[in-house]
Amino acid sequence: MHGFDTFAFQPPDSGQSERKGGGGPSVAISGSGTHLTLRSVSKGFGGRTVLKPLDLAIEAGSFVSIVGRSGGGKSTMLRLISGLTAPDTGAILHNGEALAGIAPRTTMMFQDARLLPWQRVLSNVGIARGPGWEQRSLEALRAVGLDDRAREWPAVLSGGQKQRVALARALVARPHLLLLDEPLGALDALTRGEMQRLIERLWLGQGFTAILVTHDVAEAVALSDRVLLLQDGTIALDLTIDLPRPRRRTASEVIGLESKILDLLLT
């Protein structure tokens, strides 16, 4: 977990409020994030309530993390937002439009990379095809530093490389909303740190809304504008994190917030 201590890809920035104006040299802010609204959304499975009626608004372009114990409804919430699962009650609105079926301009990374083993890396990235997909996929692979592996089978890649390919696939369609369902959970600490920096850098560059489900409170604090603690199907804590990026994991504010959330989580 402490294989690195800074997020140093991006030149120092004075925080979320100035993110949209500034950015790095090669960065084009499109401001194309999805604004998300959940209106009394609830979900149960087989008589067991997983999410109690829930209201939530997520600002366009923000990075929100959802933490909480296993079975607390984190992944369910992400699946509801993606449209993979339909809510029992309530409505989910993407930019004000109620969701019907799979969410538009939304991509998702899962715990496992879910690459098609029978397609080369490039074809996996460009799974949605469309005009110029090969060129666009190659560019997305370049962004995650794997353009030299475009012609390989996914089976020869390491776990971290597979997730980077999955990230390239998620970004090639220029999503307005990126859902991350613990995509780094199975990676070693060093790879994990690299991936966190990569995700943060691409998020800063592309301006999509990001929602990250994670077990790792430190990860949530280091990456997010806002951390939601989901417990017994309700939001037990909604914490805005207004710290400048890149954040040092060892900075006292980061550690302070981390222990605050952990205290709540463990009681």
Next chain:
Amino acid sequence: MSGMGAAASIEARPRRRSVFQARRIVPWLLPAATLIIWQIGAETGWITMRTLPPPLSILTAAISLSKTGELERQVLISCQRAALGFLIGGGLGFGLGLLNGLSRPAELTLDTSLQMLRNVPHLAIIPMVILWFGIGESAKLFLVALGVFFPIYLNTFHGVRMVEKSLIEMGRIYHLGSWAMFWRVILPGAMPSILIGVRYGLGITWLTLIVAETISSSSGIGYMTMNAREFLETDVVLLGVLIYALLGKLADMATRWLEHRLLAWHHNFQSGAEA
């Protein structure tokens, strides 16, 4: 494929080449020895001609039969029957396997009936088939098609059902249409299982054909051997058996080739890639 693999193979080259050559030779040692002992046994009178004619006289029989064009004609007829029966039965099995694998209502309607039919050994209905079709071509095609149908149906069906749900979910997130989902996710995912069905099906093709041609036929390899039996031409009978073995082997090689082409991504075929 990888740089590491290449480096390793350079170091190991001399040893590997000799191992490679030994691997090609060793499997043929036992068959070759058998042939030699068999030939000597026959010539010394240890094995009687009537029981087991020596390899050389089988070869002579093959040459004299092919001089008249008889051998080629019979082999061709048998091969045509095998191919056509396999295509009909395999095609139907593949189609219905896909249908029932992809559609729950279709499975509900058809699968139980098909499972009941599956439990009837297809060779057991030969008397029935002769009553229906006589001893013409259709009888043999029907039997082969029936035999091939089930392994391909079952393996296609299970292959489609065994495609990982997580990959289908991923496809949905990327808004794959049903056609793209089928071609890029479901069919390739089911392919290893489908090819197992093809391999089983080919085995059953030859087995069925042997039985069908032996029991009721006026042409083909089975007919040729049964005819030779009447005249006590043991060498021709053995020739027929050997040809069946050879054709079966060829069919198996064709499937292996198909597997190499269609399952190139499969880890089994990526030699050295992960070493």
